[in-house]
Amino acid sequence: MYDGNKIIIGLVIFGLLIISPILYNTIGKASVPPEPDINTPEINKMIEKKCVEPKSFMRANHMQILNDWRDEVVRVGKTRTYVNGEGKEFNMSLQNTCMKCHSNKKNFCDKCHTYMAVKPYCWDCHIAPKEKTT
């Protein structure tokens, strides 16, 4: 190999550059995953703090539920009633069900969405609740 040393040094520099974001995040300050805040007057009032479905499920699949609700409400539109795993009924509505309890969009929705750099367009049309964090 001609100029082997130079090439190897170049490769090392290149490799470091490529993995620099990972190095920055692991060696540098540890990035703390956000914890969505459920500290709202409505949730604090609840005896049993339960969402529509279990927390772990909601955390992973809330977007699917919202999508299903949207299709059901807008396109199927029979009863607009969601029955969860425990047999409890809910009105399928982002503004009137989800956000009635989670009346802290900034500390709940936005916290993770900003961290994950996802930009759902819900709030282009749906009216966000007045921020209520206790």
Add this chain to the structure above:
Amino acid sequence: MSMDRRQFLKIAGLTTIAGVGGPAVVAGMKERLLEASELVDVPGRSGALTAQRWGMVVDMSRFRTEADRQKVIDACHHIHNVPDFGNPKDEIKWIWPETYEHAFPGREDEYMPHALKEMPFLVLCNHCANPPCVRVCPTKATFKRKDGIVMMDMHRCIGCRFCMAACPFGARSFNWRDPRGKDAQGRPFIRKDNPEYPTRTIGVVEKCTFCTERLAKGLQPACAEASNGGLVFGDLEDENSNIRNKLRNHFTIRRKTELGTSPSVYYVIGGTEHV
């Protein structure tokens, strides 16, 4: 790096297997994910109003004054967060007054009563049985529900305005401006928003939906509720319904029936003296 034929075939074979296996794995995961959010249809449990084909009768004898009409328009426009852009070019309207000759072109006669010619008829989306707007929509953002309502799915509307060109009644309005914005004086276009209902965004088409959100709750449309009997809403297919009763007892006309869209909104012009 050189690769012999044998290696190439091995890699190609492996990726093929992965390619075949991939979709099956994804589908399986999806099924499990969707398990808990399955949609359960509970007929009648929520007390929703249902019909074969919703329709409306506008009884003009009950809309004698400006206040009668405005009350109905305000009720609708307030609960649906309809913006008021303050100029007719950008105007958004779900239900609005229109003179006889504009509402029923071709039906005006030379010597008809002047009062009738000038009478502001309340017009709205006709929820046609054969809606041209639905036929032209390229994204199925507007569609006909089983109960006859021509519905809008704002999530799918791309703002092409084909539906506006297709609708012979001008029942559709386009959001040329951001409905959440403010005018030059700093006054918001939606004067007082209803937090229970979404707004729209710039670049979508909107219109009357016969208050599907209220029907789901077992309520009459907002306009019918505010109209004090001037707007009769009901099931056109049910011969015992109040709307069929109204249609039996009054002479009614519909807008532009010659176009074959078969509107579901009927007009009683003068009240009982014209029966």
